[in-house]
Amino acid sequence: MRTIDAPDPLTVAGDRSVSVIRAWVALYTRGLPEPLAQARRAVINGDLWDEAEAARWLDETSGLPRQRWSRWVRGLPADISWRIAHGRIPNRPRRSDMRISKVQLAAIGGVVILYAVMIVGLMASPSFREWAGMPVATLGLGISFVGLLLAIPRPQGGFIVGVLGTGLAFLAMPWLFPLYLPLPIVLGYRLFRSQGVTQSSATGT
Amino acid sequence: MRRKAGSLVPLEVAILEALIQLRRHGTPEAHGFLIASQLRAIGDERRLTAYGTLYKALDRLAESGAIEDRWEDPEIAAADGRPRRRYHRITLAGEAARAAAEPIPRPHVVTDRGTATS
Numbered sequence: 001m002r003t004i005d006a007p008d009p010l011t012v013a014g015d016r017s018v019s020v021i022r023a024w025v026a027l028y029t030r031g032l033p034e035p036l037a038q039a040r041r042a043v044i045n046g047d048l049w050d051e052a053e054a055a056r057w058l059d060e061t062s063g064l065p066r067q068r069w070s071r072w073v074r075g076l077p078a079d080i081s082w083r084i085a086h087g088r089i090p091n092r093p094r095r096s097d098m099r100i101s102k103v104q105l106a107a108i109g110g111v112v113i114l115y116a117v118m119i120v121g122l123m124a125s126p127s128f129r130e131w132a133g134m135p136v137a138t139l140g141l142g143i144s145f146v147g148l149l150l151a152i153p154r155p156q157g158g159f160i161v162g163v164l165g166t167g168l169a170f171l172a173m174p175w176l177f178p179l180y181l182p183l184p185i186v187l188g189y190r191l192f193r194s195q196g197v198t199q200s201s202a203t204g205t
Numbered sequence: 206m207r208r209k210a211g212s213l214v215p216l217e218v219a220i221l222e223a224l225i226q227l228r229r230h231g232t233p234e235a236h237g238f239l240i241a242s243q244l245r246a247i248g249d250e251r252r253l254t255a256y257g258t259l260y261k262a263l264d265r266l267a268e269s270g271a272i273e274d275r276w277e278d279p280e281i282a283a284a285d286g287r288p289r290r291r292y293h294r295i296t297l298a299g300e301a302a303r304a305a306a307e308p309i310p311r312p313h314v315v316t317d318r319g320t321a322t323s
């Protein structure tokens with residue numbers, strides 16, 4: 001009799017699919033009620049086992065890893081939507097400073113579009129291609145762009161990254177300073193508002 | 206796009222059809238991989254249904270009452286030296302839902318070992 005604690009018969013030499021799939025299942029079931037998570041892990045584990053047994057029975061083990069990878073990848077969207085349907089991601093504190101108003105979102109969205117246009121314009125413009133400051137300018141704009149997006153969930157982190165990126169872009173293209181101005185203003189406003197919310201919720205007001 | 210409550214997507218209809226065909230051939234309840242194999246036979250496809258897609262659909266069918274689940278006796282699984290299986294069985298509501306849906310051609314049956322017979 002084979003026991004579950006015996007060496008894993010699912011493993012095909014050189015194939016990491018089973019361990020990757022198990023790790024993925026463990027990841028997306030993390031933080032769910034244990035019976036639900038355990039049931040999901042068990043059905044996937046059972047399926048992997050039966051799939052391996054069928055491949056062995058049909059003498060098709062050589063195609064087994066590929067089949068597993070394919071089934072795993074194609075099922076990723078369903079895994080994610082299943083997870084979303086069963087609850088939010090754990091250990092992500094419901095921080096009040098993550099709240100974002102429509103005004104803040106619109107402001108960030110506007111600046112994101114502005115920066116996207118600047119990046120695309122910079123990279124597409126023939127006159128800028130030969131310019132020595134181009135890499136720094138593009139990097140600065142790119143970092144600023146990331147900072148804007150980061151500011152939606154994390155105002156403080158987004159502010160730091162955004163201002164850092166803007167500083168780089170300013171060093172490369174100081175003459176375009178008026179274009180950079182909206183970013184620190186928007187991010188600063190977002191940070192200010194979120195800290196205000198955090199403090200008021202901390203004091204119970 | 207949100208779907209109507211109680212409506213079935215093609216995969217769910219195919220799962221119900223797979224369970225009906227398996228039952229007709231002496232397998233009243235089936236585990237996930239057997240259903241995936243049967244789906245491949247029904248659809249005349251090369252690929253098995255993805256893990257996430259299959260079990261999400263099975264969960265939905267169970268929630269809607271179209272199928273019933275039971276976990277295998279752990280002693281049976283231990284005696285075979287493999288993980289426990291969750292078995293699925295179509296209900297009367299599931300049969301009615303299947304009957305109300307579009308027909309699926311090409312009846313084949315897959316045995317527990319994955320071989321296909323017509």
